[in-house]
Amino acid sequence: MTHRSSDDRAPEATPFVRRHVGPSPDDQRRMLDAVGYTSTDELLRAAIPETIGAHDGLNLRPAATETEVIAELRSLAAQNRRMRQMIGLGYHGTDTPAVIRRNVLESPAWYTAYTPYQPEISQGRLEALLNFQTVVADLTGLDVAGASLLDEATAAAEAMTLARRATKITSPVFAVDADVLPQTLAVLRTRAVPLGIELHVADLADPANLPAEYYGVLLQYPGTSGRVTDHTAVIEAAHAHGAQVAVAADLLALAVLRSPGEMGADIAVGSAQRFGVPMGFGGPHAGYMSVRKGLERMLPGRLVGVSKDVDGNPAYRLALQTREQHIRREKATSNICTAQVLLAVIAACYAVYHGPDGLRAIAHRVHRRAVLLAEGLRQRGIEVDGEAFFDTVLARVPGQAADVVAAAAELGVNLRLVDADHVGVTCDETTTVGDVLSVWRAFGAEQSGFSELEDAPDALPAALVRTSEYLTHPVFHEHRSETAMLRYLRRLSDMDYALDRGMIPLGSCTMKLNATTEMEPISWPDFADIHPYAPEDQTRGYRQLVGDLETWLSEVTGYDAVSLQPNAGSQGEFAGLLAIHAYHADRGESHRDVCLIPSSAHGTNAASAVMAGMRVVVVGCDDDGNIDLADLDRKIEANADRLAAIMVTYPSTHGVYETGISEVCAKVHDAGGQVYVDGANLNALLGFAKPGKFGADVSHLNLHKTFCIPHGGGGPGIGPVAVRAHLADYLPGHPLAADAKVGPVAAAPYGSAGILPIPWVYLRLMGGPGLTEATAVAVLAANYVAARLSPHFPVLYTGNKGLVAHECILDLRGITKDTGVTVDDVAKRLIDYGFHAPTMSFPVAGTLMVEPTESEDLGELDRFCDAMISIRAEITRVGEGEWPVADSPLSNAPHTAAMVTGDEWTHPYPRSLAAYPAGRHAGKYWAPVRRIDGAFGDRNLTCSCPPPEAFGS
Ligand SMILES: *Cc1c(COP(=O)(O)O)cnc(C)c1O
Numbered sequence: 004m005t006h007r008s009s010d011d012r013a014p015e016a017t018p019f020v021r022r023h024v025g026p027s028p029d030d031q032r033r034m035l036d037a038v039g040y041t042s043t044d045e046l047l048r049a050a051i052p053e054t055i056g057a058h059d060g061l062n063l064r065p066a067a068t069e070t071e072v073i074a075e076l077r078s079l080a081a082q083n084r085r086m087r088q089m090i091g092l093g094y095h096g097t098d099t100p101a102v103i104r105r106n107v108l109e110s111p112a113w114y115t116a117y118t119p120y121q122p123e124i125s126q127g128r129l130e131a132l133l134n135f136q137t138v139v140a141d142l143t144g145l146d147v148a149g150a151s152l153l154d155e156a157t158a159a160a161e162a163m164t165l166a167r168r169a170t171k172i173t174s175p176v177f178a179v180d181a182d183v184l185p186q187t188l189a190v191l192r193t194r195a196v197p198l199g200i201e202l203h204v205a206d207l208a209d210p211a212n213l214p215a216e217y218y219g220v221l222l223q224y225p226g227t228s229g230r231v232t233d234h235t236a237v238i239e240a241a242h243a244h245g246a247q248v249a250v251a252a253d254l255l256a257l258a259v260l261r262s263p264g265e266m267g268a269d270i271a272v273g274s275a276q277r278f279g280v281p282m283g284f285g286g287p288h289a290g291y292m293s294v295r296k297g298l299e300r301m302l303p304g305r306l307v308g309v310s311k312d313v314d315g316n317p318a319y320r321l322a323l324q325t326r327e328q329h330i331r332r333e334k335a336t337s338n339i340c341t342a343q344v345l346l347a348v349i350a351a352c353y354a355v356y357h358g359p360d361g362l363r364a365i366a367h368r369v370h371r372r373a374v375l376l377a378e379g380l381r382q383r384g385i386e387v388d389g390e391a392f393f394d395t396v397l398a399r400v401p402g403q404a405a406d407v408v409a410a411a412a413e414l415g416v417n418l419r420l421v422d423a424d425h426v427g428v429t430c431d432e433t434t435t436v437g438d439v440l441s442v443w444r445a446f447g448a449e450q451s452g453f454s455e456l457e458d459a460p461d462a463l464p465a466a467l468v469r470t471s472e473y474l475t476h477p478v479f480h481e482h483r484s485e486t487a488m489l490r491y492l493r494r495l496s497d498m499d500y501a502l503d504r505g506m507i508p509l510g511s512c513t514m515k516l517n518a519t520t521e522m523e524p525i526s527w528p529d530f531a532d533i534h535p536y537a538p539e540d541q542t543r544g545y546r547q548l549v550g551d552l553e554t555w556l557s558e559v560t561g562y563d564a565v566s567l568q569p570n571a572g573s574q575g576e577f578a579g580l581l582a583i584h585a586y587h588a589d590r591g592e593s594h595r596d597v598c599l600i601p602s603s604a605h606g607t608n609a610a611s612a613v614m615a616g617m618r619v620v621v622v623g624c625d626d627d628g629n630i631d632l633a634d635l636d637r638k639i640e641a642n643a644d645r646l647a648a649i650m651v652t653y654p655s656t657h658g659v660y661e662t663g664i665s666e667v668c669a670k671v672h673d674a675g676g677q678v679y680v681d682g683a684n685l686n687a688l689l690g691f692a693k694p695g696k697f698g699a700d701v702s703h704l705n706l707h708k709t710f711c712i713p714h715g716g717g718g719p720g721i722g723p724v725a726v727r728a729h730l731a732d733y734l735p736g737h738p739l740a741a742d743a744k745v746g747p748v749a750a751a752p753y754g755s756a757g758i759l760p761i762p763w764v765y766l767r768l769m770g771g772p773g774l775t776e777a778t779a780v781a782v783l784a785a786n787y788v789a790a791r792l793s794p795h796f797p798v799l800y801t802g803n804k805g806l807v808a809h810e811c812i813l814d815l816r817g818i819t820k821d822t823g824v825t826v827d828d829v830a831k832r833l834i835d836y837g838f839h840a841p842t843m844s845f846p847v848a849g850t851l852m853v854e855p856t857e858s859e860d861l862g863e864l865d866r867f868c869d870a871m872i873s874i875r876a877e878i879t880r881v882g883e884g885e886w887p888v889a890d891s892p893l894s895n896a897p898h899t900a901a902m903v904t905g906d907e908w909t910h911p912y913p914r915s916l917a918a919y920p921a922g923r924h925a926g927k928y929w930a931p932v933r934r935i936d937g938a939f940g941d942r943n944l945t946c947s948c949p950p951p952e953a954f955g956s
Pocket residue numbers: 339340341511512571572573574605607608652656681683684705720722
């Protein structure tokens with residue numbers, strides 16, 4: 004008889020929350036001592052205003068172990084049906100080279116990096132993004148490309164507004180070719196209405212169909228139907244009219260087709276998805292935009308440029324940073340902040356690995372498959388539309404289309420049901436001979452062999468066959484072997500500082516753990532290889548995942564409905580404001596167009612309000628950093644009947660729980676306005692307060708902040724919009740449905756669905772108590788850092804009982820005034836100590852905002868505080884005249900290995916202090932370049948790969 008005592012029971016697995024939360028329970032007690040509280044619960048109750056606190060817990064399923072959650076998710080994934088995806092519509096099968104999948108997509112050195120605002124520690128990803136820009140500029144035949152946009156449809160919308168800024172024509176009409184992707188047209192409609200832009204949709208293959216007055220044109224190349232049209236004539240006609248022309252182009256097709264630039268286009272947009280990025284049920288993928296010379300200063304999103312460091316060595320940086328919405332606010336070119344960096348890097352690496360010959364060969368193979376497919380159909384008497392196509396064949400089967408599509412599905416192939424009489428078939432690099440046979444069978448056009456078809460001529464019009472060169476830079480020629488590629492990727496990532504090296508204490512960005520168990524599922528084929536427009540019975544797993552997340556996110560935020568469609572926080576803001584506008588309009592109050600925004604707000608808020616057709620009215624803050632309630636009253640009164648909304652961040656971007664929040668909500672509601680709470684700081688609320696319950700009507704969340712999607716070097720992200728019941732009807736509609744009250748804000752119904760497994764796994768692993776502990780420790784850690792650092796650097800704002808929320812602002816303005824040492828100097832000196840800088844000069848110029856998050860353990864928190872205190876001591880030595888400010892360890896930071904091992908050393912402090920200010924230690928991070936001259940790069944704008952000679956020997 005077996006007897007089980009408590010002794011021989013298997014030990015309990017360590018709960019995930021103990022892996023996610025850095026400080027152990029013992030360390031938490033030590034931190035509480037330093038802050039002066041006896042428990043985190045006591046601390047949070049003191050910090051969070053009583054009026055908003057909700058302590059009834061989160062109604063989520065109990066936390067499961069990593070093994071259990073992966074098993075659950077596997078059974079969800081198994082409910083998706085993987086098919087040969089030949090639907091087209093801008094989403095294609097692609098082979099991600101394994102060396103890129105494992106060493107970029109699945110490598111924390113790449114995916115845990117932050118946006119490269121600190122260029123000295125970001126040279127690797129900046130080089131990869133410069134490669135991306137070179138690929139896009141070369142293939143589209145235009146001069147300058149940006150470092151990624153959110154998807155093709157939103158990139159087209161950005162082109163629509165860029166064209167308007169670039170022309171003197173006052174007509175509000177934007178002409179759109181009828182052959183553009185349907186989801187692009189839907190997003191254009193959403194974006195056009197609030198700006199008063201009128202879309203004129205027509206068959207623009209014939210320039211005679213251009214309207215009488217218009218300011219810009221959008222064409223698709225090849226068209227959605229598959230047709231390859233020479234757009235030269237319509238572009239010439241538009242230019243003669245003074246209009247700007249954008250072409251939405253398929254990058255792979257451009258490997259064999261004449262480029263939009265050579266046809267005269269001003270702007271090209273599109274998606275880099277088929278360059279090695281899986282479909283992922285719609286995203287994330289890198290949208291792209293390139294422009295002709297003269298428009299580069301109007302490009303939306305980020306642009307990488309070449310500059311030089313203080314030694315004159317070439318170095319990369321984000322160019323024209325002043326264009327960012329942060330600074331321009333309501334005058335910004337767009338609201339894009341988080342973009343699609345990781346996916347742009349993958350696409351660039353795909354081009355580096357294949358090179359121009361490889362890309363040409365892939366494009367040619369795809370084309371030949373389509374030619375063969377079409378020829379086989381024709382030989383069996385099926386009418387195939389058009390003589391000129393690249394990868395898509397449009398077949399005419401009167402009255403039979405649905406049957407053909409169903410027959411193909413039986414054979415494991417998804418085709419596009421265009422209408423009752425037409426079926427679209429799109430080939431890609433994964434299309435096999437077997438797939439072509441299946442398609443023929445589905446059409447009832449069985450062919451026995453291929454040999455007799457192989458003489459069929461190409462279907463690319465002779466005048467459109469590409470003759471111009473592309474990707475001539477050596478980087479696209481030197482990495483053909485896997486060894487060379489592996490080492491190139493390693494060399495790039497070694498130059499960068501990401502969370503795999505140490506803490507990234509960026510305020511407002513929540514750089515917490517991105518657990519491996521959360522990340523692994525995104526590369527499972529059952530998630531990766533699903534087309535966003537696959538039939539519903541093939542996507543049950545995904546839709547369950549979406550449903551779960553909508554439910555759980557509603558629960559933790561106190562809202563009633565959630566849309567996961569927005570693919571960044573900025574897009575969630577836009578969607579939320581559209582919902583507010585639609586709500587007012589349905590109540591006969593469409594004249595309400597004023598959006599109140601506190602002066603401390605994130606720049607995207609103002610930019611989004613403008614996109615939504617609203618007027619921004621700024622509300623001031625008082626000396627404590629809180630919304631100035633008297634000014635709020637004045638602004639409400641001055642705009643009484645036109646008040647649409649207020650956008651507030653909670654806790655505020657000043658890092659405090661404003662006690663006046665309930666009053667703010669009440670005042671705006673009383674005046675007939677809606678309350679938008681920017682949810683970027685939700686990491687300070689989960690489990691303790693719910694915006695949907697304390698007075699807000701709508702929020703966006705940043706799943707790439709609070710819910711563990713890694714930053715990827717600047718994207719991807721997900722910015723779901725959450726609303727109370729009265730706004731639920733106004734959430735973004737399906738891109739292919741015409742009946743929604745509000746249109747879509749992204750190309751795919753669930754936006755970046757492919758990375759939804761990350762927050763799903765996080766929520767399942769943490770459960771309600773785990774999420775609550777994460778919040779508590781995040782707030783504890785910020786208060787611990789504030790307590791340790793406040794004797795050395797003034798903490799700018801505190802709230803209730805002198806406490807901060809989940810981040811704190813260190814005020815350096817006095818120090819700078821007294822010593823000349825700037826926030827920049829401190830940020831760069833932190834690199835020498837082995838840290839990424841905190842957020843600089845946001846929301847207050849001359850300050851550093853520190854957000855430690857719950858994931859950093861006490862050892863790392865102390866290492867950071869010690870570094871800051873040590874830096875303060877260095878500043879004192881500057882202040883006392885021991886070192887001149889212009890030749891101090893601060894002004895010369897970061898110190899490179901080349902500098903400190905140089906034969907000459909003329910600085911007034913020793914090399915050891917330069918390189919190892921916290922003492923010698925293994926694993927020292929060396930910045931690859933010295934401080935970068937930003938202004939030089941902006942004056943001499945270079946945004947594609949510089950020639951190797953630029954780097955000297
Ligand atoms: C990050 C952030 C945003 C923008 O979110 P993205 O996902 O980068 O577009 C908006 N508001 C605040 C306060 C933020 O911190």
